Amino acid sequence: xxxxxxxxxxxxxxxxxxxxxxxxxxxxxxxxxxxxxxxxxxxxxxxxxxxxxxxxxxxxxxxxxxxxxxxxxxxxxxxxxx
Amino acid sequence: xxxxxxxxxxxxxxxxxxxxxxxxxxxxxxxxxxxxxxxxxxxxxxxxxxxxxxxxxxxxxxxxxxxxxxxxxxxxxxxxxxxxxxxxxxxxxxxxxxxxxxxxxxxxxxxxxxxxxxxxxxxxxxxxxxxxxxxxxxxxxxxxxxxxxxxxxxxxxxxxxxxxxxxxxxxxxxxxxxxxxxxxxxxxxxxxxxxxxxxxxxxxxxxxxxxxxxxxxxxxxxxxxxxxxxxxxxxxxxxxxxxxxxxxxxxxxxxxxxxxxxxxxxxxxxxxxxxxxxxxxxxxxxxxxxxxxxxxxxxxxxxxxxxxxxxxxxxxxxxxxxxxxxxxxxxxxxxxxxxxxxxxxxxxxxxxxxxxxxxxxxxxxxxxxxxxxxxxxxxxxxxxx
Numbered sequence: 001x002x003x004x005x006x007x008x009x010x011x012x013x014x015x016x017x018x019x020x021x022x023x024x025x026x027x028x029x030x031x032x033x034x035x036x037x038x039x040x041x042x043x044x045x046x047x048x049x050x051x052x053x054x055x056x057x058x059x060x061x062x063x064x065x066x067x068x069x070x071x072x073x074x075x076x077x078x079x080x081x082x
Numbered sequence: 083x084x085x086x087x088x089x090x091x092x093x094x095x096x097x098x099x100x101x102x103x104x105x106x107x108x109x110x111x112x113x114x115x116x117x118x119x120x121x122x123x124x125x126x127x128x129x130x131x132x133x134x135x136x137x138x139x140x141x142x143x144x145x146x147x148x149x150x151x152x153x154x155x156x157x158x159x160x161x162x163x164x165x166x167x168x169x170x171x172x173x174x175x176x177x178x179x180x181x182x183x184x185x186x187x188x189x190x191x192x193x194x195x196x197x198x199x200x201x202x203x204x205x206x207x208x209x210x211x212x213x214x215x216x217x218x219x220x221x222x223x224x225x226x227x228x229x230x231x232x233x234x235x236x237x238x239x240x241x242x243x244x245x246x247x248x249x250x251x252x253x254x255x256x257x258x259x260x261x262x263x264x265x266x267x268x269x270x271x272x273x274x275x276x277x278x279x280x281x282x283x284x285x286x287x288x289x290x291x292x293x294x295x296x297x298x299x300x301x302x303x304x305x306x307x308x309x310x311x312x313x314x315x316x317x318x319x320x321x322x323x324x325x326x327x328x329x330x331x332x333x334x335x336x337x338x339x340x341x342x343x344x345x346x347x348x349x350x351x352x353x354x355x356x357x358x359x360x361x362x363x364x365x366x367x368x369x370x371x372x373x374x375x376x377x378x379x380x381x382x383x384x385x386x387x388x389x390x391x392x393x394x395x396x397x398x399x400x401x402x403x404x405x406x407x408x409x410x411x412x413x414x415x416x417x418x419x420x421x422x423x424x425x426x427x428x429x430x431x432x433x434x435x436x437x438x439x440x441x442x443x444x445x446x447x448x449x450x451x452x453x454x455x456x457x458x459x460x461x462x463x464x465x466x467x
Binding site (some may be wrong): 078 | 258261
């Protein structure tokens, strides 16, 4: 298993009711699968996650990118205020 | 032969002293131009600092007028300029600060129809808008014109900034290929914002604009800066150009401006809540409640505002389910009972009606203009906020 840390920003913090969490993931899974697992843990994120920018260890991650061991995954939703 | 006048030498003295700017840099700023989309929260500090820095020509795009609720953060405007055009209010303040520059104003929404015409000829675009359609539009215009788009965006205590310059790095669409579903992301008008937050993010945008025009330092091209005011934290995410990006990728599918309001599913400019068949005015509701209480069949008043908003104003016996929790709390409501839904101004309640309609509710009414209209027409003891 791969224990990762998740950071939530902006509106996701409100929806997830937390700013950070730890999660055990199967080894060698990609961002798309990670999103599915996270939605089962926090269903309130479902609508937002598909449009959210994801980074692995502070680098932009595409859906097909594999999550390395002990990664820090940050979730940045788009915000539009000005 | 210098292009600076004697007055300008004195004015820009502290720039001339920095080797990275110097005389050549200041002359470059004087011959540069920047187009600012939006003269609101972000636009206020950007406009002031660009004017003070001596950017030779600054374009301002906005169609709004100055409102009381703007002045908590939109510091380029003034109590004396309430109800005047924002572009005029901003222009006067900027020329008061620096009469040696040219300000061109565009008192109109920035749209697919006028955007290329307005933006062509400017060296950079600065996106200080407040909605997704305009953000995608600004991005695409900058990509098509081959100029940088200095991006900033805010929500409550969180801010984002980057420089999208497709020649050297990713664009906005590389990060966010598709917009979020309509109304999922609250605007400042819906979610609120700390007044000083756009000051911080707008100042960073102004810094990046000046650096890009001068060609100095390390820009935010290829980096997204994330700021949280509550934690006073700055984070950076390294960005990648998306080879599949529809505007700046290897095989672009979008080669001219599109219909951005359709793309995002929301209007690109503020409109009052559209009149709907569900609407009931505050006066009508007051009358209905008076009659209903005689017959003992009062409708349920459903308040979809956030709990902290209830401390500002309230209707008697209203049930509170915040808009974001409505979909998961439908079991608390009865389809047989008439429900009158309200929020602050009538926008959130209209979206709540869409959710309720999708779940079999039919006996619904929307308080037009929200509790603010009730405060105006029925109960003057309540504040309007």
